[in-house]
Amino acid sequence: MSANLINLLIEATGQTLYMVAISTLLGTMFGLPLGVFLAISQRGELLSAPWVNKVLGLVVNATRSVPFIILVVAIIPFTRAIAGTSIGTTAAIVPLTIAAVPFIARLVENAIREVDSGLIEAARAMGATPFQIIRKVLVPEALPSITLGLTLAVVSLIGYSAMVGAVGGEGLGDLGIRYGYQRFMPDVMAVVVVILIILVQLVQSVGEWIAARVDKRAPKGRGQ
Amino acid sequence: MSERAPKGASIVFETVGKAFTHPGGGTVSAVDDVSLTVEAGAITGIIGRSGAGKSTLLRMANGLERPTSGKVLVGGQDVGAAQGAALRMIRRDVGMIFQHFNLLASRTVAGNIALPLEVAGVPKTKIKTRVADLIERVGLTAQADRYPAELSGGQKQRVGIARALATEPKVLLSDEATSALDPKTTQTVLELLKDINRELGLTILLITHEMAVVRDIASHVAVIDNGKIVEAGTTYDVFTAPHHPTTRAFLSGVLGVTLPSFLKGKIQDTRPVGPAEEVIRVTFAGKHATDPMLALLTRDLGLQVNILAGAVEEIGTRPFGNLLVSLDASKGADARAYLERHGLLTEVLGYVG
Numbered sequence: 119m120s121a122n123l124i125n126l127l128i129e130a131t132g133q134t135l136y137m138v139a140i141s142t143l144l145g146t147m148f149g150l151p152l153g154v155f156l157a158i159s160q161r162g163e164l165l166s167a168p169w170v171n172k173v174l175g176l177v178v179n180a181t182r183s184v185p186f187i188i189l190v191v192a193i194i195p196f197t198r199a200i201a202g203t204s205i206g207t208t209a210a211i212v213p214l215t216i217a218a219v220p221f222i223a224r225l226v227e228n229a230i231r232e233v234d235s236g237l238i239e240a241a242r243a244m245g246a247t248p249f250q251i252i253r254k255v256l257v258p259e260a261l262p263s264i265t266l267g268l269t270l271a272v273v274s275l276i277g278y279s280a281m282v283g284a285v286g287g288e289g290l291g292d293l294g295i296r297y298g299y300q301r302f303m304p305d306v307m308a309v310v311v312v313i314l315i316i317l318v319q320l321v322q323s324v325g326e327w328i329a330a331r332v333d334k335r336a337p338k339g340r341g342q
Numbered sequence: 343m344s345e346r347a348p349k350g351a352s353i354v355f356e357t358v359g360k361a362f363t364h365p366g367g368g369t370v371s372a373v374d375d376v377s378l379t380v381e382a383g384a385i386t387g388i389i390g391r392s393g394a395g396k397s398t399l400l401r402m403a404n405g406l407e408r409p410t411s412g413k414v415l416v417g418g419q420d421v422g423a424a425q426g427a428a429l430r431m432i433r434r435d436v437g438m439i440f441q442h443f444n445l446l447a448s449r450t451v452a453g454n455i456a457l458p459l460e461v462a463g464v465p466k467t468k469i470k471t472r473v474a475d476l477i478e479r480v481g482l483t484a485q486a487d488r489y490p491a492e493l494s495g496g497q498k499q500r501v502g503i504a505r506a507l508a509t510e511p512k513v514l515l516s517d518e519a520t521s522a523l524d525p526k527t528t529q530t531v532l533e534l535l536k537d538i539n540r541e542l543g544l545t546i547l548l549i550t551h552e553m554a555v556v557r558d559i560a561s562h563v564a565v566i567d568n569g570k571i572v573e574a575g576t577t578y579d580v581f582t583a584p585h586h587p588t589t590r591a592f593l594s595g596v597l598g599v600t601l602p603s604f605l606k607g608k609i610q611d612t613r614p615v616g617p618a619e620e621v622i623r624v625t626f627a628g629k630h631a632t633d634p635m636l637a638l639l640t641r642d643l644g645l646q647v648n649i650l651a652g653a654v655e656e657i658g659t660r661p662f663g664n665l666l667v668s669l670d671a672s673k674g675a676d677a678r679a680y681l682e683r684h685g686l687l688t689e690v691l692g693y694v695g
Contacts, residue, residue, distance in 0.1 A: 239440075240438070240445075243404050243406060245458070250461050
């Protein structure tokens with residue numbers, strides 16, 4: 119494989135990491151509060167707002183129903199409004215984020231709902247405000263599950279990022295299509311796949327390691 | 343922390359009712375027209391079967407449930423009507439402990455105890471010293487940096503108690519706090535509650551389905567059945583002279599006076615024709631508790647008395663005995679009249695042919 123190709127691979131890996139990192143960051147920024155709200159706004163919950171909950175739930179489901187490749191082209195005007203352009207790696211972050219937000223929101227919602235309702239009751243009995251309950255009880259208690267959920271989200275985003283070549287987004291997936299498929303270079307395709315496998319493995323291992331670190335629910339033979 | 347011991351507050355339930363509405367219409371009354379005064383500084387037990395409404399009643403004392411009728415006053419403040427910030431301020435004066443402890447798995451012992459102080463906006467340095475005091479008070483100094491998953495049930499409840507005391511409340515609510523603990527641990531937790539009540543003077547209102555818990559620490563007791571208080575008074579009075587069948591049912595388990603199993607199948611409610619034995623529960627209270635009444639019965643009435651079961655115990659510091667005896671049914675009425683004359687309580691449980 120030529121030095122030129124190796125450079126291309128390194129560059130593409132960097133672009134994939136860039137897209138996935140920024141969209142995960144933005145997706146969490148919007149998805150975490152949305153997920154918390156979805157979890158606590160059902161009827162009879164901490165901030166009961168069943169109608170708002172229903173509407174948001176519908177929006178989330180609708181967004182998640184759209185296949186990613188269709189989402190990418192469907193929101194091109196929106197992408198242009200946000201990123202100033204609809205093509206390129208930075209522009210690709212917009213659809214990736216739009217896909218990440220509802221996904222992360224649902225993962226966070228599930229994680230928050232797993233928190234024992236007795237803890238909410240104890241916090242209410244202490245005189246905690248709903249916001250204090252979210253910040254000091256729900257999110258810290260759900261953190262191990264949220265971490266595993268985010269790991270899953272990152273892995274999915276790595277997969278999605280391979281499709282943004284359709285709008286001129288670069289990265290590993292785009293490289294694989296253009297060189298490995300269109301130019302009949304199976305060795306490039308193979309290397310792209312291997313790099314993706316390694317990336318996903320790394321993300322999964324790091325995610326699980328962090329989740330185990332923040333999980334205090336089971337005793338772990340801490341030295342006396 | 344004893345130098346500025348907070349005084350306990352009274353809890354007054356005024357014709358309180360709580361009805362739950364089902365989504366499909368129709369209401370269920372969990373608490374029905376309850377009037378009860380919980381004395382400041384006392385330990386009061388509310389006992390009832392599961393579903394009797396005791397948990398709902400307790401949770402109205404800190405506004406976790408709102409009454410649908412009547413008033414709940416804690417230290418004179420109307421908890422049922424309080425909203426938002428006012429309710430949160432009242433809640434800081436009312437600590438609560440739970441059957442399943444409800445500790446945060448993500449926080450250490452110290453972190454859990456600090457939570458109510460953080461919530462109340464206490465400065466960090468003050469939190470540190472206060473938490474250290476509380477940890478020492480409940481005897482968990484060695485476990486301060488442990489997580490709940492590394493503690494035993496009894497230790498977890500000690501954390502729960504320390505956490506409930508953090509904001510120096512005037513009232514402590516206990517929701518079946520010992521029901522998940524083994525008998526020995528239950529005793530140590532009850533001792534701790536008793537000490538706290540004595541040293542801090544705070545009011546303790548506890549709910550339980552175990553009469554033994556009431557006997558061991560409560561000075562007052564209320565029996566709840568089907569949403570209504572059916573009997574209330576000092577523990578001694580209720581134990582020695584129970585009126586309501588529910589109360590008696592609860593007491594029969596704790597006083598060692600259940601019928602021996604060989605009798606259970608044979609006993610009947612009406613006196614059979616012909617020779618029969620009458621089974622009587624005799625309750626000795628106060629100064630008569632140690633009198634040799636059965637010997638006197640034999641001497642004065644010439645009766646043969648069989649002892650079936652019995653126990654003498656203390657409630658608070660006062661002795662109290664309970665005996666199940668059987669004697670010739672034709673002399674039953676005389677015997678009971680004789681015993682009642684001497685200040686004992688009797689109850690006919692049935693007949694054996």
